[in-house]
Amino acid sequence: MFKRKQEVYSIKEFMNRGKVELKQFEFKEEVRESLGVLGAVSLLPLASKPFLAATPALAAENAVPVIAPTSEMYEKMLHAFDPLIMLTQALAYPIAMVVVLGGAIMVMINQKEKGFSMMQTAGLGYVLVQMTPLVLNILVDAMKVV
Numbered sequence: 388m389f390k391r392k393q394e395v396y397s398i399k400e401f402m403n404r405g406k407v408e409l410k411q412f413e414f415k416e417e418v419r420e421s422l423g424v425l426g427a428v429s430l431l432p433l434a435s436k437p438f439l440a441a442t443p444a445l446a447a448e449n450a451v452p453v454i455a456p457t458s459e460m461y462e463k464m465l466h467a468f469d470p471l472i473m474l475t476q477a478l479a480y481p482i483a484m485v486v487v488l489g490g491a492i493m494v495m496i497n498q499k500e501k502g503f504s505m506m507q508t509a510g511l512g513y514v515l516v517q518m519t520p521l522v523l524n525i526l527v528d529a530m531k532v533v
Contacts, residue, residue, distance in 0.1 A: 465527050472519055483513040 396404065486509035493502030 465524070468523065472523070475516055475519065479513050479516040483509045
């Protein structure tokens, strides 16, 4: 009553059945040459702009007055990096805690050397990050002497 229909496909035919094959577009030699010329011509305005837009500069117009270093300048330099230092110090504790916990897990899975090394470097890194303002103050004081 019912007959089974059997078809034999290769693997490539089976995987691509129902799909339309697209032919790859091939450039003719004339098209390639014209695209190259158009590309080069389109870059000419960009290449010539610096020469056309340049204005001569005189040293007297752009002179910057030299100011002797004052205590105000040192104070500004001292506090210029405060936001960055505060952000780094605030992020140091959570990051160090994650690394210490990772080291504890390494110890638990019987990789003691790697675990203790991770915990040790996390602690040392945390202490060094917290000491950053001290190092910056020393550098600013050294610059005052010079």
